[in-house]
Structure formats: C-alpha cells, structure tokens
Amino acid sequence: MATDAPKKLLEPFFWTLFSAGGVVAALLMPVHIFLFGLAFPLGWIRDLSHTRALALIEHPLVRIYLFVFCSLPLFHWAHRFRYTLYDGLQIKHLNEVITVFCYGGAIIGTALAGYLLLSLP
Amino acid sequence: MTPHEAKGATQYTTYHPRWYRTRVSTYWWLGKWYYLKFVLRELSSIFVAYFVVITLLQIHSLSRGPEAYARFEERMRNPLMIALDAITFLFVLFHTITWFNLAPRAMVVRLGGKRVSEILIAGSNYVAWLVISASVAWFILR
Structure with a gap:
C-alpha cells in the first residue's frame, strides 16, 4: 500500500494540470492557429517581420504568457493521450511506458519552453 | 445455517473467480456517433500538442535571427503544412466547443x-x- 501513496498524490495534481491546460487550449489556441497557421501563411494578413515579432516577445509578460501557452496544454495532451491509448486502443500492458512517455514529454516541453524564452535576446 | 455463518459467507476475500468479461473490439468507438465524438475529442489533444511544438519552433527560429525566422515562415507556407494546420484548427475548435459545453457540468x-x-x-x-x-x-x- 505504501507504494501507492505517491501515485494517489500525483493523480489529482496531474488532473489539475490537465484541466488548466484544457482551459488554456480552449481559450487561446484557436486564435493562434488561425493567425500563424492559416492567415499569415495564406497571405490573408501580412506576415510579421522578424523585428516586429522580436519586439512583441520582448515584454516579460508576453514571455510568461507564451510559457503558460506551451506548458499547460502539453499536460492536457499528456492526460488525454494516455487515456486514449489505455481505453481507446486498449494498450494496457504498456501502461507504465505510456505514462512516462506522456508526462515525460510534457515536462521536457515545459523545460524547453522555459529555456527558449529565457535565452531570447 | 446460523445468521452469523451467513454473514461470514458474504465477506470479501482476496480470492474470487475470474470475472466474465466479453472481449471489446479495438474499434468499439466506431459504432456510435456518441462514442466517435468522445474519441475525436480525446484525439484533439494530439493537435493541441502539435501546435505547441510549432510555437516552440517559432520561438527558436526567432532567437536565431531574421534568416532563420524567414525560413520558419517559408516552411509554414508549404501547402502540406497549411493543410495540416487547417485540420489542427478544426480539431482545436472541436476541443473548445466540447470543453465549454461540458464546463457547466464540471x-x-x-x-x-x-x-x-x-x-x-x-x-x-x-x-x-x-x-x-x-x-x-x-x-x-x-
């Protein structure tokens, strides 16, 4: 039973991250994808120049915003993808590997976002 | 049988016969729109993660200078990328709508x-x- 204790503590923690990431993805992602994935590449709106984009990202609040924008949705993905593989494809025997892959990916992505945003000029 | 014995018989033990469970097909979610909707909603998370990766690549190219950033923008103009981003947009919209509709229950x-x-x-x-x-x-x- 003792080995179950950390699991039971981590589950609500990860669920909170999943839920917060779901909110961030729902509120912020559509407009980002519309602009950077469709409107700019298709020429509906003129592309941001490098200088302009750098100027936008200069403010610390924008960097914090982008950090949250990258990190929380990754934990949202980790939770959903884990259960999709578990229930949807019924890959139950690989449960541990999948858990490590999903949350490990989210943690690495979060670290990468922090590193990139801090190392910007 | 005394009442005491009857009570004992229903007590839980760590041993139990194997449960009878019918095997569920891997494609169980294809049968009904409701199930399919559930799986599509869960799959939307892959597109959410994909766009985070795109954003990280964008920040990376931004930090490497104007040429790198121009290359990033050029790659985003590739028709395949635009098609993928259009699909991503639809999936993320689906996530937004299902998330907001569930919010009152949560x-x-x-x-x-x-x-x-x-x-x-x-x-x-x-x-x-x-x-x-x-x-x-x-x-x-x-």
Missing part, C-alpha cells in the same frame, strides 16, 4: 441558493473566448 455555480443555468455558464465561456481571442489578435496585429 463546475456547478449557485447564486442565491439557485443553480445557475447551464446555458448561462456555457454562454459566458463563449463570450470570454471571443473577447480573449479578439484581444490576442489585436495585440499581435496592432
């Missing part, structure tokens, strides 16, 4: 002892979404 709000109607909670989420999206677009494009 979060029951009471005002003056009365439960706030589901339409009102979902509606306020949609309004917040529109206001935030417009603000983000204004900030980027101003």
Whole structure:
C-alpha cells in the first residue's frame, strides 16, 4: 500500500494540470492557429517581420504568457493521450511506458519552453 | 445455517473467480456517433500538442535571427503544412466547443441558493473566448 501513496498524490495534481491546460487550449489556441497557421501563411494578413515579432516577445509578460501557452496544454495532451491509448486502443500492458512517455514529454516541453524564452535576446 | 455463518459467507476475500468479461473490439468507438465524438475529442489533444511544438519552433527560429525566422515562415507556407494546420484548427475548435459545453457540468455555480443555468455558464465561456481571442489578435496585429 505504501507504494501507492505517491501515485494517489500525483493523480489529482496531474488532473489539475490537465484541466488548466484544457482551459488554456480552449481559450487561446484557436486564435493562434488561425493567425500563424492559416492567415499569415495564406497571405490573408501580412506576415510579421522578424523585428516586429522580436519586439512583441520582448515584454516579460508576453514571455510568461507564451510559457503558460506551451506548458499547460502539453499536460492536457499528456492526460488525454494516455487515456486514449489505455481505453481507446486498449494498450494496457504498456501502461507504465505510456505514462512516462506522456508526462515525460510534457515536462521536457515545459523545460524547453522555459529555456527558449529565457535565452531570447 | 446460523445468521452469523451467513454473514461470514458474504465477506470479501482476496480470492474470487475470474470475472466474465466479453472481449471489446479495438474499434468499439466506431459504432456510435456518441462514442466517435468522445474519441475525436480525446484525439484533439494530439493537435493541441502539435501546435505547441510549432510555437516552440517559432520561438527558436526567432532567437536565431531574421534568416532563420524567414525560413520558419517559408516552411509554414508549404501547402502540406497549411493543410495540416487547417485540420489542427478544426480539431482545436472541436476541443473548445466540447470543453465549454461540458464546463457547466464540471463546475456547478449557485447564486442565491439557485443553480445557475447551464446555458448561462456555457454562454459566458463563449463570450470570454471571443473577447480573449479578439484581444490576442489585436495585440499581435496592432
């Protein structure tokens, strides 16, 4: 039973991250994808120049915003993808590997976002 | 049998016969729209993660200078990328809509002892979404 204790503590923690990431993805992602994935590449709106984009990202609040924008949705993905593989494809025997892959990916992505945003000029 | 014995017989033990479970097909979710909707909603998370990766690549190219950033923008103009981003946009919209429609059930709000109607909670989420999206677009494009 003792080995179950950390699991039971981590589950609500990860669920909170999943839920917060779901909110961030729902509120912020559509407009980002519309602009950077469709409107700019298709020429509906003129592309941001490098200088302009750098100027936008200069403010610390924008960097914090982008950090949250990258990190929380990754934990949202980790939770959903884990259960999709578990229930949807019924890959139950690989449960541990999948858990490590999903949350490990989210943690690495979060670290990468922090590193990139801090190392910007 | 005395009542005491009968009680003992229903006590839980760590041993039990194997449960009877019919095997569920791997494609169980294809049968009904309701199940398919559930799986599509869960799959939307892959597109959410994909766009985070795109954003990280964009920040990376931004930090490497104007040429690298121009290369990033060039790659985003590739028709395959645009097609993938269009699909991503639809999946993330699906996530947004299903998330807001579920919100009233996950979060029951009471005002003056009365439960706030589901339409009102979902509606306020949609309004917040529109206001935030417009603000983000204004900030980027101003």
